[in-house]
Amino acid sequence: MSIILQMRRIVMISVLALSAVSLLLMLLGISPLTIGITLAKGSIFSWLKFNHVLSVWIPLLLCSCGLLFTFRAGLWNIGVEGQVICGAIGATLVLRLDNTGLPPAALLSLALFSSFLAGGLWGASAGLLKTRGGVNEIFGGLGLNFVAQGAVLWLILGPWKRAGMASMSGTDLFPRELWMWVPQGWRVAPAAIVLVIIIFLLTSLILNASQFGLKIKAAGFNPQASRLFGIRPNLICFMAMIIGGGLAGLAGGVQVSCVYHRLIPSISSGYGYLALLVVMLAGYKVAPVPIICLLFACLAAGSIQLPITLQVDSSLSGVIQGALVLSGLLVYGLQQGKRRGH
Amino acid sequence: MEVSIPSLIAAILVMAAPLVLAALGETLTEKAGVVNLSLDGTILLGAMSGFLVASESQSALLGFIAAASTGASVGAVLAVIGVRLGQSQVAVGFALTFLCRDLAYFLGNPYARQQGPQLETLPIPILSNIPFLGEAFFSHSIVVYVSLLAIPGCYYFLYHTRQGLILRSVGENPDGCWARGINPLKVQVLYTVIGGGMVGLAGAAFSLAVKPGWGHPQGCEGIGWIALALVIFGGWNPVRVAAGAYFFGMLQLLGIYFQDYFTTIPPQIFQVAPFPLMIFALILINLGHKSRNKKLTGWIELFSGRPPKWLGKTYKPA
Numbered sequence: 001m002s003i004i005l006q007m008r009r010i011v012m013i014s015v016l017a018l019s020a021v022s023l024l025l026m027l028l029g030i031s032p033l034t035i036g037i038t039l040a041k042g043s044i045f046s047w048l049k050f051n052h053v054l055s056v057w058i059p060l061l062l063c064s065c066g067l068l069f070t071f072r073a074g075l076w077n078i079g080v081e082g083q084v085i086c087g088a089i090g091a092t093l094v095l096r097l098d099n100t101g102l103p104p105a106a107l108l109s110l111a112l113f114s115s116f117l118a119g120g121l122w123g124a125s126a127g128l129l130k131t132r133g134g135v136n137e138i139f140g141g142l143g144l145n146f147v148a149q150g151a152v153l154w155l156i157l158g159p160w161k162r163a164g165m166a167s168m169s170g171t172d173l174f175p176r177e178l179w180m181w182v183p184q185g186w187r188v189a190p191a192a193i194v195l196v197i198i199i200f201l202l203t204s205l206i207l208n209a210s211q212f213g214l215k216i217k218a219a220g221f222n223p224q225a226s227r228l229f230g231i232r233p234n235l236i237c238f239m240a241m242i243i244g245g246g247l248a249g250l251a252g253g254v255q256v257s258c259v260y261h262r263l264i265p266s267i268s269s270g271y272g273y274l275a276l277l278v279v280m281l282a283g284y285k286v287a288p289v290p291i292i293c294l295l296f297a298c299l300a301a302g303s304i305q306l307p308i309t310l311q312v313d314s315s316l317s318g319v320i321q322g323a324l325v326l327s328g329l330l331v332y333g334l335q336q337g338k339r340r341g342h
Numbered sequence: 343m344e345v346s347i348p349s350l351i352a353a354i355l356v357m358a359a360p361l362v363l364a365a366l367g368e369t370l371t372e373k374a375g376v377v378n379l380s381l382d383g384t385i386l387l388g389a390m391s392g393f394l395v396a397s398e399s400q401s402a403l404l405g406f407i408a409a410a411s412t413g414a415s416v417g418a419v420l421a422v423i424g425v426r427l428g429q430s431q432v433a434v435g436f437a438l439t440f441l442c443r444d445l446a447y448f449l450g451n452p453y454a455r456q457q458g459p460q461l462e463t464l465p466i467p468i469l470s471n472i473p474f475l476g477e478a479f480f481s482h483s484i485v486v487y488v489s490l491l492a493i494p495g496c497y498y499f500l501y502h503t504r505q506g507l508i509l510r511s512v513g514e515n516p517d518g519c520w521a522r523g524i525n526p527l528k529v530q531v532l533y534t535v536i537g538g539g540m541v542g543l544a545g546a547a548f549s550l551a552v553k554p555g556w557g558h559p560q561g562c563e564g565i566g567w568i569a570l571a572l573v574i575f576g577g578w579n580p581v582r583v584a585a586g587a588y589f590f591g592m593l594q595l596l597g598i599y600f601q602d603y604f605t606t607i608p609p610q611i612f613q614v615a616p617f618p619l620m621i622f623a624l625i626l627i628n629l630g631h632k633s634r635n636k637k638l639t640g641w642i643e644l645f646s647g648r649p650p651k652w653l654g655k656t657y658k659p660a
Contacts, residue, residue: 139571146564276436313448313451313558315558316444318444319448326437333423
């Protein structure tokens with residue numbers, strides 16, 4: 001597709017979504033301009049606020065990268081939330097180990113690896129339910145989300161409860177030396193930023209320029225035909241689920257080791273579901289994903305200010321995100337319809 | 343707390359009433375070959391609009407009408423993008439789920455934790471005096487009666503009327519319908535809107551009767567997903583779908599009772615537990631369906647069915 005067409009598409013989507021939201025706001029007697037300024041102030045006007053944006057961007061981009069794999073394989077991986085939670089549990093498991101004698105850096109790397117593994121296993125179980133049990137991956141994943149949510153509550157209130165009294169605010173903080181290094185004046189660990197950029201580059205390389213990427217695409221597009229080329233679509237789908245789950249798990253690991261330094265009940269923060277919207281808006285393509293993630297992260301971070309300064313509920317950011325995705329689908333539909341018509 | 347069997351049945355009927363409405367609405371939509379995945383958000387938006395209109399107008403009836411039209415409009419959006427423009431119905435449904443949820447929290451924020459009107463119980467004059475059955479079945483609010491009547495109503499409509507036949511044939515073979523002079527797209531749009539309306543009603547059933555009030559969270563989050571799962575595993579048959587809804591109501595009720603008995607276990611576990619239990623009960627049924635044990639499969643046949651052939655696909659008239 002030509003660049004001009006793509007630009008036109010982006011302009012159409014944003015104009016459509018923003019005018020719909022602005023109309024809604026004006027009907028409620030709220031000035032869209034004030035909202036826009038508050039959102040921008042709360043996200044990009046100061047280094048501290050931008051740090052907050054980055055801390056949303058990192059897990060969101062990781063989940064989205066995972067979803068790119070599963071979508072390419074033609075799967076609806078709804079279990080991202082659960083995979084993030086499992087990754088967080090996997091990382092906490094390692095970071096709570098006593099007397100390992102390992103240096104903190106090694107333990108932290110081990111924790112991240114363990115989070116990838118835990119998320120991957122969770123993704124694999126949804127994959128198994130589909131390939132072996134014939135259970136639609138949407139409901140398998142959803143069921144596993146609920147199970148993971150139950151498991152994290154049980155861990156926090158049971159075996160891993162705070163010294164003294166169990167509390168919904170999470171487990172005890174990890175010892176200071178197990179916190180990922182954060183420079184003065186920063187809120188996010190540079191290591192996490194580097195990690196997520198590498199993962200994104202790898203994702204785009206694997207999906208767009210490797211044989212494995214081509215196999216995933218073939219298995220997703222036409223499983224019957226792919227068999228003729230010696231590809232086993234079930235196996236490929238299964239592997240895509242493991243990678244997708246693993247990357248989501250890694251997001252959970254990053255949240256635990258770099259952001260909260262403990263396990264909390266709402267560790268996934270809904271990033272799993274948000275990532276689904278990101279990839280849908282990107283039209284399941286790799287390149288736009290980090291930019292959309294950044295936009296969504298700005299909205300999420302900026303909206304925290306809304307209830308304080310304007311007495312507007314912070315779910316407005318979700319409304320804007322949803323409106324963008326829906327107008328995206330509408331515009332895709334209209335353009336496809338036009339092309340069919342000619 | 344004293345527990346008697348009639349009061350237990352009554353409580354299950356109340357708990358499950360919105361779920362029955364939502365699941366039956368989705369059954370109609372899916373029978374026509376359209377997947378409306380937006381249930382979880384639509385229920386919330388319906389609950390919010392129902393509560394908002396009811397407390398502004400002090401009329402529960404207007405609240406229910408508002409909720410139904412909200413649900414119907416969400417269905418209409420899905421119908422335009424997912425059916426008419428041929429985008430993936432799953433994708434549109436997902437986007438709508440989250441858009442509706444956040445829209446509900448955003449618009450409903452000023453009304454959170456306020457007192458509003460709620461439905462009163464309407465015992466049916468003579469029937470409610472029958473000793474056992476009266477308390478169990480005939481002393482409820484109108485929502486429960488409607489949900490009970492909707493089950494045979496839906497069944498009769500689908501399998502014993504001409505319109506129901508058209509609905510089902512569109513879901514099975516839209517080409518055949520086209521050849522017989524029926525426009526499948528029109529039928530699909532119609533039942534996506536009607537099904538959406540019923541889902542909206544389910545939302546108002548929550549905010550005006552079962553869990554009165556509005557807040558963030560409202561307390562009906564997650565129910566939409568259960569309704570969606572019920573339709574699939576109930577084999578697209580209204581009676582079985584409703585049976586599943588009552589099973590889930592029972593699980594939720596058990597959770598509440600157990601909370602009082604096992605005080606050492608955190609109550610949060612009991613609140614979350616019915617959801618995975620339900621989904622895994624359904625998955626087990628599905629897995630058992632494939633087993634070679636004849637006796638087992640025979641029993642499980644009762645709980646499963648074949649999806650409409652054209653479910654989720656876009657129909658393009660030739």
